[in-house]
Amino acid sequence: MLVKSLSFSLIPQKQPIYRSTFENIQGIENCMINEVFYRAFLLTKYILSYCRIISDSAACVEAPFRLLVQNILISLYSVITTMASYKLIVKDVIRKADVLLEVVDARFPDETRNSEVEAEIINAKKSFIIVMSKCDLVSQDILERNKSRLSKIAPTVFISAKQRFGTTMLRHKILEIANVKGSDIVVGIVGYPNTGKSSVINGVAGRHKAGTSSISGHTKGIQIVNAGSRIRFIDTPGIIPFDEHDEYMQGILGIKDSTHLKDPTGVALKIIEKVCSVNKTALESFYKIVIDNEDSYGILELIGKQTNCLKKKGEIDDTRVSIRIINDWQRGLLLM
16 A cells, blocks of 8 residues: 555655655745745645655655655755745844845846845835945946936945945945944845945955955855944845846856856847847947847857857857857956
8 A cells, every 4th residue: 555644654764854854844934935936845845745655665666766756855945945044044134234235236236136125124124225236337327327216216326346436425325324323333235146245345344354256156154344434244145046047147147157057158148138238339349340230149140250259160159159258248348
């Protein structure tokens, strides 16, 4: 008989992953990030329920199948617990901070905002500032338009840690809205990976206090950084992770470099589309090409010819030119 009982005690003791996963997962329902991960959670519970009614000695249950189920459980549990822990970190940062900075990439302010985190901040009755980082990679006109629009949501400042621009204004804005007298101001920073959170801290502090890198993941744990003038930062890793399958955004934001992308051509085409939609002249000027009515792939071919990314028979080497475009973008050479 496959079905002995629905009793939890009949989960095979030789497969502790089922038992430990079931026990640990029960407290996660209130920590769901969004519908996608909630569905993953439900799927995990379904598989666990199935495992509960399978006898370890059942002849029809082959070892490869049990291993497959175990691997699925481990993967889903890892995703769910990671997302849950990120949300708990965000809640803790919001609770401890007097004022929050939501750091967004000036090239993609809407894509790198997070309305759920903003709602958490508002519900906690905390003030926050939207900080558009990497503003040296975007034209002044675009910056001003985005600042005007985002300022309707929260005070907005754009800065370039590289050029040391806007950091004094940000410091004054923090002191202005924190409304804390006689003690240090604790500033929490939230944002997607690689949006420039550590660079913002270093810019305000005026010295290298937080580690930075062009590829995400450099900040490994929560740190308290003293920036002077009563300001103390809570520096965290990228605490609003993208879906691991959203490779295009990971490539565009530099969360993955060109060597770790499965579809570099797809990412390069997205970069071309984004730059052309905002400032086509910047793309023409940088690669010394003339764009007429070409689609994004046609533009990629133009760049391939101009940069001599060709195969032996003179055909465009899609992979080589795509990697070049991605590297130029992630290194801040290709501007908007």
